[in-house]
Amino acid sequence: xxxxxxxxxxxxxxxxxxxxxxxxxxxxxxxxxxxxxxxxxxxxxxxxxxxxxxxxxxxxxxxxxxxxxxxxxxxxxxxxxxxxxxxxxxxxxxxxxxxxxxxxxxxxxxxxxxxxxxxxxxxxxxxxxxxxxxxxxxxxxxxxxxxxxxxxxxxxxxxxxxxxxxxxxxxxxxxxxxxxxxxxxxxxxxxxxxxxxxxxxxxxxxxxxxxxxxxxxxxxxxxxxxxxxxxxxxxxxxxxxxxxxxxxxxxxxxxxxxxxxxxxxxxxxxxxxxxxxxxxxxxxxxxxxxxx
Amino acid sequence: xxxxxxxxxxxxxxxxxxxxxxxxxxxxxxxxxxxxxxxxxxxxxxxxxxxxxxxxxxxxxxxxxxxxxxxxxxxxxxxxxxxxxxxxxxxxxxxxxxxxxxxxxxxxxxxxxxxxxxxxxxxxxxxxxxxxxxxxxxxxxxxxxxxxxxxxxxxxxxxxxxxxxxxxxxxxxxxxxxxxxxxxxxxxxxxxxxxxxxxxxxxxxxxxxxxxxxxxxxxxxxxxxxxxxxxxxxxxxxxxxxxxxxxxxxxxxxxxxxxxxxxxxxxxxxxxxxxxxxxxxxxxxxxxxxxxxxxxxxxxxxxxxxxxxxxxx
Numbered sequence: 001x002x003x004x005x006x007x008x009x010x011x012x013x014x015x016x017x018x019x020x021x022x023x024x025x026x027x028x029x030x031x032x033x034x035x036x037x038x039x040x041x042x043x044x045x046x047x048x049x050x051x052x053x054x055x056x057x058x059x060x061x062x063x064x065x066x067x068x069x070x071x072x073x074x075x076x077x078x079x080x081x082x083x084x085x086x087x088x089x090x091x092x093x094x095x096x097x098x099x100x101x102x103x104x105x106x107x108x109x110x111x112x113x114x115x116x117x118x119x120x121x122x123x124x125x126x127x128x129x130x131x132x133x134x135x136x137x138x139x140x141x142x143x144x145x146x147x148x149x150x151x152x153x154x155x156x157x158x159x160x161x162x163x164x165x166x167x168x169x170x171x172x173x174x175x176x177x178x179x180x181x182x183x184x185x186x187x188x189x190x191x192x193x194x195x196x197x198x199x200x201x202x203x204x205x206x207x208x209x210x211x212x213x214x215x216x217x218x219x220x221x222x223x224x225x226x227x228x229x230x231x232x233x234x235x236x237x238x239x240x241x242x243x244x245x246x247x248x249x250x251x252x253x254x255x256x257x258x259x260x261x262x263x264x265x266x267x268x269x270x271x272x273x274x275x276x277x278x279x280x281x282x283x284x285x286x287x288x289x290x291x292x
Numbered sequence: 293x294x295x296x297x298x299x300x301x302x303x304x305x306x307x308x309x310x311x312x313x314x315x316x317x318x319x320x321x322x323x324x325x326x327x328x329x330x331x332x333x334x335x336x337x338x339x340x341x342x343x344x345x346x347x348x349x350x351x352x353x354x355x356x357x358x359x360x361x362x363x364x365x366x367x368x369x370x371x372x373x374x375x376x377x378x379x380x381x382x383x384x385x386x387x388x389x390x391x392x393x394x395x396x397x398x399x400x401x402x403x404x405x406x407x408x409x410x411x412x413x414x415x416x417x418x419x420x421x422x423x424x425x426x427x428x429x430x431x432x433x434x435x436x437x438x439x440x441x442x443x444x445x446x447x448x449x450x451x452x453x454x455x456x457x458x459x460x461x462x463x464x465x466x467x468x469x470x471x472x473x474x475x476x477x478x479x480x481x482x483x484x485x486x487x488x489x490x491x492x493x494x495x496x497x498x499x500x501x502x503x504x505x506x507x508x509x510x511x512x513x514x515x516x517x518x519x520x521x522x523x524x525x526x527x528x529x530x531x532x533x534x535x536x537x538x539x540x541x542x543x544x545x546x547x548x549x550x551x552x553x554x555x556x557x558x559x560x561x562x563x564x565x566x567x568x569x570x571x572x573x574x575x576x577x578x579x580x581x582x583x584x585x586x587x588x589x590x591x592x593x594x595x596x597x598x599x600x601x602x603x604x605x
Binding site (some may be wrong): 016017021023031034035102105123125130132138139142168194218223229253262270272273280285 | 301302303305306307309310312313314316317319320321322323324325327328331394397398400401405408410411412413414415416417418419420421422424425426427429430435437440444480484485488489491492512537540541543544547548562565566569574577578580581582584585587588589591592595596
């Protein structure tokens with residue numbers, strides 16, 4: 001039974017469509033507006049921030065960016081520029097190591113059952129649900145014993161090992177989706193196990209492996225808790241620590257420079273998002289591209 | 293005989309591939325977790341440089357379950373736990389209703405709707421620290437975004453006029469609204485993600501179902517509650533596990549929004565743990581960590597069940 005066509009029904013469906021559309025537009029504005037506001041604020045003087053809340057900056061203060069990058073705020077101990085380089089080093093090395101190590105493990109864990117396989121698999125997957133806070137204190141003590149606190153190397157080791165469950169889990173999904181006939185063919189061609197992995201399986205699983213790496217990079221770049229606990233020396237501060245510490249001297253915030261810092265720290269990820277947005281969305285849609 | 297040998301060889305190669313992962317994971321992840329479990333049984337000061345074989349250091353003393361009991365009975369911990377549970381529940385509800393709502397609306401507008409979902413996803417590139425700092429400012433009295441908007445639109449005047457309670461300024465500095473401020477910021481950032489998950493879930497429902505619902509002339513609400521949700525059970529459960537596992541360890545956002553917490557009563561469990569950690573008492577945070585591990589284990593069990601359910605299909 002179709003619903004009857006009448007002017008009233010037509011009007012009603014028009015109305016609900018318009019309201020639905022309005023809600024979507026409002027939500028999009030709400031999602032984006034704070035960004036625009038922060039960009040505008042990063043170009044204002046501290047005085048203009050309170051007197052000219054909504055308007056465009058009368059004369060753009062580009063020196064906010066220079067000040068943040070080179071000096072880094074009155075409450076701070078290191079410049080945003082220095083911290084930016086630290087974060088680049090930590091994120092890049094973490095991802096490089098994970099990129100080499102985790103597909104190898106994922107491939108091994110995607111093979112048919114062998115001695116010990118399921119144990120290692122479950123042990124790794126369980127790691128995804130263990131909050132970093134659980135191992136924070138022992139980790140601090142362990143790193144202190146190895147003289148790796150306050151060092152970027154220590155931080156990288158921590159990120160790699162805590163990132164392994166997630167990146168192995170996702171890479172493994174990529175290997176599982178490869179039809180087994182392909183690997184059998186490789187065997188017939190006389191390829192060794194490692195050659196099969198390197199020449200046949202890895203290229204095919206690469207798109208999925210990449211999703212994991214992108215999400216892992218976003219996580220490492222944005223993480224705050226590990227450096228907060230493991231890093232005490234100013235010269236090794238990461239970007240997120242600097243953002244929090246620098247622009248607050250106990251009495252007032254330097255909002256202009258702080259906004260500049262937020263924008264600087266977000267640009268790399270924003271570019272990453274624009275480059276890979278389809279891939280990221282696909283990963284999220286599959287329920288795998290979410291690192292909590 | 294030769295077959296067996298080839299099989300063993302393959303296993304050896306696979307273990308060689310696994311080795312770097314296992315070494316790193318066992319040393320820097322599994323070992324600290326296990327160590328953390330035993331640390332709760334000791335009393336010690338972590339300012340003293342400890343041997344990392346914690347049990348053999350002279351500065352520690354065995355206190356049994358004392359730390360666990362202390363934490364469990366500490367009203368501050370109970371309060372922090374309560375706050376954490378509120379955040380977990382409120383995030384689940386908000387991300388389910390709003391996230392699904394946006395996905396449902398977006399579906400009706402096809403390609404344009406997809407663009408909206410992409411825009412709503414943008415905030416996920418921000419760090420929690422950036423979100424926290426941006427929102428502290430949005431909430432700040434007199435020149436914050438929220439306040440100036442309320443003033444500009446005379447919202448409080450209108451509310452007073454009709455006799456409703458007015459919106460308090462500066463949500464973060466008021467202990468009664470601190471949780472609300474955290475929830476607003478968290479969901480502003482997170483909902484886009486869940487909208488994408490639900491939108492993918494909606495896409496798995498065959499078009500014939502949508503057609504037949506149209507023919508039956510069901511209202512939107514009935515379509516959703518009677519047909520769509522039962523068909524999307526798995527997606528909903530998956531999203532729920534994700535929300536819960538990210539909200540129970542929430543730290544950065546609360547830390548930055550409240551500036552280490554002006555009111556100790558605003559703690560969530562991870563902030564409570566951090567406070568003890570900062571003041572160098574080792575056993576008690578380890579006991580808190582144990583309680584967090586328990587919550588994690590519950591989520592693991594749920595998640596494994598979900599995956600098993602999926603692979604059996």
